[in-house]
Amino acid sequence: MGREVGIVGVGQTHHARRRTDVSQAGLVREAVDRALADANLSMDDIDTVVIATGPVLFAAVNQPEKWVVDAIGAQGKSVVRLTSGGGAGFAGALAGYYQVAGGYSDRTLVVAYDKLSEGQLQYSISTLYDPFWGREFAVGIMGFSAAYWRARMDVLGHTEEAAAMVAAKNRNNALKNPYAHQKKAVTVEDVLASKPLCWPIKLLDVPPISDGAAAIVLASDKVAHHSTTRPAWIRGMAYCCEADNAPERSLMLSEPLAIASRQVYRAAGITNPRRQFDVVEVQEPYSCFELNYYESLGLCPPGQAADLVASGATQVDGDIPVNPSGGCMGANPIGAVGVIRLIEAATQVMGRNETHQIKDAKLALVQSGGGWANLRGCAVLSA
Amino acid sequence: MGLSKVAVLASAQTELRPAWRDAQHIDLISSVVANVFKGTGLTLDDVDFVIDSGSDVLDGRSISNCGFLGALGAHHKEEARVEEDGLWGALYGVNKIRSGASSIGLIVAYSKPSESDIDLYWSAMVEPFYQRPVGFGQKAALGIQAQRYLAAHGITDEALAAIVAKRWADAAANGKVAIDTLPDAAAVLAGDEAAWPLTDLMISRPLDGAVAVLICNEDVARRTGRPPVFITGMGTSLETHNFADRSINRLDSVAAATRMALGKAGWDKAAAEVVETSGSSVVGELLALEGLGLAATGRGAEIALDPAVNASGGALPADPIMATGLVRLAEAAKRLSTPVAAGAKAPATALVHGTGGVAMQTNCVFTLEV
Amino acid sequence: MFYAPETAPIDLPTFKSTISLPYTLTPGKSAGTFLAEMPNRRIVGTRFADGAVIAPGQDFSPVDGEEPVALVQAPETGELTAFTRTGGVVLGLVRLDGCRNAFVHKILADIYTLAVGQRVAARWSTSEQGTSITAIEGFVPAPDAPVGNVLPLDTPAEPLGVINYAMALHYDHAYGPYYGRMFDEIRQNGVVMGVRGSNADEALLPPREIDDITHKRTGTWKACADTGTIRACSLINMEVYGQTRPVPYAYAEIVLDGASTKMIHIIEIDDLETAKQTIKPGTRVRAVWTQGERKGAVSDIERFEVIGE
Numbered sequence A: 001m002g003r004e005v006g007i008v009g010v011g012q013t014h015h016a017r018r019r020t021d022v023s024q025a026g027l028v029r030e031a032v033d034r035a036l037a038d039a040n041l042s043m044d045d046i047d048t049v050v051i052a053t054g055p056v057l058f059a060a061v062n063q064p065e066k067w068v069v070d071a072i073g074a075q076g077k078s079v080v081r082l083t084s085g086g087g088a089g090f091a092g093a094l095a096g097y098y099q100v101a102g103g104y105s106d107r108t109l110v111v112a113y114d115k116l117s118e119g120q121l122q123y124s125i126s127t128l129y130d131p132f133w134g135r136e137f138a139v140g141i142m143g144f145s146a147a148y149w150r151a152r153m154d155v156l157g158h159t160e161e162a163a164a165m166v167a168a169k170n171r172n173n174a175l176k177n178p179y180a181h182q183k184k185a186v187t188v189e190d191v192l193a194s195k196p197l198c199w200p201i202k203l204l205d206v207p208p209i210s211d212g213a214a215a216i217v218l219a220s221d222k223v224a225h226h227s228t229t230r231p232a233w234i235r236g237m238a239y240c241c242e243a244d245n246a247p248e249r250s251l252m253l254s255e256p257l258a259i260a261s262r263q264v265y266r267a268a269g270i271t272n273p274r275r276q277f278d279v280v281e282v283q284e285p286y287s288c289f290e291l292n293y294y295e296s297l298g299l300c301p302p303g304q305a306a307d308l309v310a311s312g313a314t315q316v317d318g319d320i321p322v323n324p325s326g327g328c329m330g331a332n333p334i335g336a337v338g339v340i341r342l343i344e345a346a347t348q349v350m351g352r353n354e355t356h357q358i359k360d361a362k363l364a365l366v367q368s369g370g371g372w373a374n375l376r377g378c379a380v381l382s383a
Numbered sequence B: 001m002g003l004s005k006v007a008v009l010a011s012a013q014t015e016l017r018p019a020w021r022d023a024q025h026i027d028l029i030s031s032v033v034a035n036v037f038k039g040t041g042l043t044l045d046d047v048d049f050v051i052d053s054g055s056d057v058l059d060g061r062s063i064s065n066c067g068f069l070g071a072l073g074a075h076h077k078e079e080a081r082v083e084e085d086g087l088w089g090a091l092y093g094v095n096k097i098r099s100g101a102s103s104i105g106l107i108v109a110y111s112k113p114s115e116s117d118i119d120l121y122w123s124a125m126v127e128p129f130y131q132r133p134v135g136f137g138q139k140a141a142l143g144i145q146a147q148r149y150l151a152a153h154g155i156t157d158e159a160l161a162a163i164v165a166k167r168w169a170d171a172a173a174n175g176k177v178a179i180d181t182l183p184d185a186a187a188v189l190a191g192d193e194a195a196w197p198l199t200d201l202m203i204s205r206p207l208d209g210a211v212a213v214l215i216c217n218e219d220v221a222r223r224t225g226r227p228p229v230f231i232t233g234m235g236t237s238l239e240t241h242n243f244a245d246r247s248i249n250r251l252d253s254v255a256a257a258t259r260m261a262l263g264k265a266g267w268d269k270a271a272a273e274v275v276e277t278s279g280s281s282v283v284g285e286l287l288a289l290e291g292l293g294l295a296a297t298g299r300g301a302e303i304a305l306d307p308a309v310n311a312s313g314g315a316l317p318a319d320p321i322m323a324t325g326l327v328r329l330a331e332a333a334k335r336l337s338t339p340v341a342a343g344a345k346a347p348a349t350a351l352v353h354g355t356g357g358v359a360m361q362t363n364c365v366f367t368l369e370v
Numbered sequence C: 001m002f003y004a005p006e007t008a009p010i011d012l013p014t015f016k017s018t019i020s021l022p023y024t025l026t027p028g029k030s031a032g033t034f035l036a037e038m039p040n041r042r043i044v045g046t047r048f049a050d051g052a053v054i055a056p057g058q059d060f061s062p063v064d065g066e067e068p069v070a071l072v073q074a075p076e077t078g079e080l081t082a083f084t085r086t087g088g089v090v091l092g093l094v095r096l097d098g099c100r101n102a103f104v105h106k107i108l109a110d111i112y113t114l115a116v117g118q119r120v121a122a123r124w125s126t127s128e129q130g131t132s133i134t135a136i137e138g139f140v141p142a143p144d145a146p147v148g149n150v151l152p153l154d155t156p157a158e159p160l161g162v163i164n165y166a167m168a169l170h171y172d173h174a175y176g177p178y179y180g181r182m183f184d185e186i187r188q189n190g191v192v193m194g195v196r197g198s199n200a201d202e203a204l205l206p207p208r209e210i211d212d213i214t215h216k217r218t219g220t221w222k223a224c225a226d227t228g229t230i231r232a233c234s235l236i237n238m239e240v241y242g243q244t245r246p247v248p249y250a251y252a253e254i255v256l257d258g259a260s261t262k263m264i265h266i267i268e269i270d271d272l273e274t275a276k277q278t279i280k281p282g283t284r285v286r287a288v289w290t291q292g293e294r295k296g297a298v299s300d301i302e303r304f305e306v307i308g309e
Helices: A024-038 A065-071 A088-101 A121-126 A142-156 A160-174 A188-193 A255-268 A287-296 A305-311 A334-349 B025-035 B086-098 B118-123 B138-153 B157-174 B185-190 B218-223 B252-265 B282-291 B300-304 B324-337 C029-036 C176-189 C272-278
Strands: A005-012 A048-053 A078-082 A107-115 A196-199 A211-220 A232-241 A279-281 A363-370 A375-382 B006-013 B049-053 B078-081 B104-111 B193-195 B209-217 B229-238 B274-276 B349-356 B362-369 C014-025 C043-047 C070-074 C077-086 C089-096 C103-106 C119-124 C136-141 C163-174 C192-196 C221-224 C227-236 C249-256 C263-268 C284-289 C301-306
Touching: A005 A024, A005 A088, A005 A334, A024 A065, A024 A107, A024 A211, A048 A065, A048 A088, A048 A334, A065 A078, A065 B229, A078 A088, A078 B086, A078 B229, A088 A107, A088 A211, A088 A232, A088 A334, A088 A363, A088 A375, A088 B078, A088 B086, A107 A334, A142 A196, A142 A287, A142 C227, A142 C249, A160 A188, A160 A287, A160 A305, A196 C272, A211 A334, A232 A255, A232 A334, A232 A363, A232 B078, A255 A287, A255 A363, A255 A375, A279 A334, A287 A305, A334 A363, A334 A375, B006 B025, B006 B086, B006 B218, B006 B324, B025 B104, B025 B209, B025 C176, B049 B086, B086 B104, B086 B209, B086 B229, B086 B324, B086 B349, B086 B362, B104 B324, B118 B138, B138 B193, B138 B282, B138 C077, B138 C089, B157 B185, B157 B282, B157 B300, B193 C077, B209 B218, B209 B324, B229 B252, B229 B324, B252 B282, B252 B362, B274 B324, B282 B300, B282 B349, B324 B349, B324 B362, C029 C043, C103 C136, C176 C192, C227 C263, C227 C272
Parallel strands: A048 A078, A048 A107, A279 A363, B049 B078, B049 B104, B274 B349, C263 C301
Antiparallel strands: A005 A211, A005 A232, A107 A211, A196 C227, A232 A375, A363 A375, B006 B209, B006 B229, B104 B209, B229 B362, B349 B362, C014 C163, C043 C070, C077 C089, C077 C119, C089 C103, C119 C136, C192 C221, C227 C249, C227 C284, C249 C263, C284 C301
16 A cells, blocks of 8 residues: 655645735745745755646636746746646645655645636636537536525525525634635624525625635655654545536535545545544535535435534534634635645644634544536545 | 556557547547557446546636546546646556555546647746747747757757658658658758747647556556556656746756656666657757757757657657647557567667646656566 | 548638636736836846846746845846747847846847847837836847946836736637537527437437447437426526626526436526526426527527426
């Protein structure tokens, strides 16, 4: 088998609606400096680098790693870029994980970013659609996401209130997150009363548009101790997909996430996720997605996500806190979010989360994904 | 460490054409994915993961892998998009198998530059404040690279043209590249100026096409009954974005990638019986041969005509951007696994090179052994 | 495609698609100052801790990523270190006096008169007064130009926070045999045709040779009805760049009768509250075809409408 891999250093920018003081490359530098400092390393100690971003159209630079490399002082190193829409950061971390696990490197820096203030977000995302078949009707993936949430509500008898509870929970959690920029206390009623954008998705179900970067240093068990006495070990990690235009695609559950979680749970020895995990971080580009994930990740039985959120179990003080960081509702620099979720979960099991440290957290679950909700993955981190 | 060995099991390519006007991306992709299993005894069901290389900018779609997952055979599998030449996708796949997490992976790379404006693909790659507004891009960078190389080493246009003509002839003989008229050296010299001193044919020709490569661990490879071709070393290196700050007349990143690959393979020098390179121009190809350690600085032309080098024709007559390096891997592996006539010596080692970025900013090197 | 066609036609019609959008790019401090100083006709460089100066200025050393310690004013003279010509335009690398690096710009001279190492000087544009590097029109040979000096940058302009930028990408997408037939049928006959799935009677839309799910060959062609059932829908009430319809309207994924996969389209609505009740998963809809000449595109169906009881 391969080698054990740990997260030994983390860093993220203070995310913002628009950073006009740094270029895309400068934004990346900030996160990298913080992650290297956190890992007690310099770029000289890094064997390989993985850069991840959302689609090129977000920021008008094709293959941006080739520009960004100068800003992080990684000239000459093994550098490769992964991209996978919203899941880009997570996909990049997975590529980095295998570089270390497969013996290609001892220390790999993974940095992910998007500077969404620079482009036209929804239009860029709409170009995900087939130019021949439906692109002209796309509204990013918000129209699509709302449509499948509506279908779930109809079948399961869920109400808009369930997602509003997710939005309120995450927004209120983000109040204490030093890296978040969307900080406003909201109630479930506020969410329900906010303007419908793509109904049933309403304004407060939608995360902010953000500029931000996030970086982690991955290390093999052999060298991890140089950086920290308490790495966050990656016990399992997978990222799966499904063809979008499939006859049987119901989106009641996320099939690729269910497949990924089965694979990851087997690797990590998870048999009862609700009881075993101390904390969960998920990428909820719209609040409704978090409900789907509860079920797809096995935190509750299929169809019972509304009950789970209503029970308060996923609140910070519940038995299975989800997004104590505030998730995407505090900041949503899309390509970076997968790495941000990994950072928030890693610092939980390292015992040094800056927003809401869950007491004695030992085992954390991370979810991320992108595309038309058809690229989905998860990871298990442990102390 | 006991990390497992990884083999190239099989490959499939479409013909590489100036324009596949009668086929979509998914047609090219699904064709190579369907064909790659022929003769292996395996099916798509046996594949653990798919890694694909393509370009959103060339494809005219964001997250273009998302729309092609079915054609890629990736449905309900692990999938990753490396937005770089497919040789980097193979690098990812090898790591995944070496970690022990998976045993069989499918690496796919494709592009249809005929559908887009190739100059915009390149100009969108340079930074937008200083370089794009003055018209800098791939051609200008390759022209400057060539001007310096020719001036420093006294290489003539005629010598370059002879190399280009041989590549086209070899590609025609290899039979996988659409060629209307085979250019001789005179035709190469007489071509339009791409970027002085390079003529059009001295720059790699963008073509449409797709390639799939099946890789697997040693156990699977030994069971298929063919002599396995093992990937024994890999390395990659990305240089500074600022073209003017790169070493003159050297591709440091090829040399760095080669050092990494040879180190992992345990080779003390870059001597291989099969060499497949991806030059973005004929001068780029010479610089790559020198960076690989196969020729001294300025002496690339002396081995460029060696029969071991780019017997497939290489990248000059056929550059399916994003797939070119993976085609080189497929070609080299095929050479190592093809039986030779009685009495002839079969080649046992190969060096494979892929490139990306303006004026070959990033480079990747694999060593193969049977 | 299992059996590649013998011929390689290259003059088939293509589907034209353009992706065109505006950007607001942030250059960062050094480039932002450089661009802000273009109207002042000053060339801004950056000095690093080891004393090296590069121009144009960069926030990070292209060699090792180090951050500069000061902005400086670079001279307008230097030497040509390399050159080429592409599309009739001569581009060269210019190292300004006192600087470590070279950078690319236009060289305003006949390429055959140029030599590496020759002296050049910036020529300021008479037409470009804005904050672009093209305020320097290019560099001209200046054999007698004295060697300039790097100077401190007195009272630098505020760096630009954003610059407006536009990118337009044009595509000629091939239809391929399957989309080609589908759109031909739509244009000529007003019929939406798919191909049967590899193991089903229902048609896949859009059609293709290989079934996305089974990766086996798809079946025969089949005409679908222009009526169908909504699988999923949402009510669009938000204006975004590039939108083609006024809000509100419904985004709908519709499974046509006879098909198994979705067609994406829109349904017109009067108001949100009514539409929440009348347009939902399971609602039956029919295509409203264009009154004009069909072009062979999804837009030949203008919209879908709910089939009344």
